Amino acid sequence: MDLEEKLIRKTVVYQGKYIRTEEQIVRLPDGTEALREIVSPPDAVGILPIDSEGKVYLVRQYRPAIGQVTLEIPAGILEPGESSSETARRECEEEVGMRPERLDFLFGYYHSVGFSTGKIEVFLGRDLRPNPHAHTDPGEFIEVVLLPFAEIYQQGLSGKIIDSKTLLALLWYRQTVLKAV
16 A cells, blocks of 8 residues: 655745744545645754763753753754764753763654654763863753763653653663663
């Protein structure tokens, strides 16, 4: 069975600084038409920074979309002309003040395939070096949290961590990197 939907037309409903939304009229495999609402955020990068003692650098910050403070790995959007690895290093420095000398790609994923084009690539940052000149972006209020991996992993399993990129980074690291050791 052919499951692909054929685009008939699309209309940009909103174009903001970061987000674009479209309404798409598509033809379904059975020949009928349907409306699809698509959100296009910028692609982003997350980094799991782990020091030589197995402690993870995380950030606590308020997320207005869900109305609560979350605990997350450092992350941010790709700037024009910037590679995902450059973004990972930059965000780690800006948000937790540490520069990863070693950076390994872990995985990439689409965070909400039902209606969003947004993709996140996640890296593992090691051999961390302090950057005393690092600073957060204007208007960004975050608190750096340093926890042993085992503790943050348990917080993920218990439901205290609710951010998808952080949960996936913790699971991926435990299942691929720690299992290989």
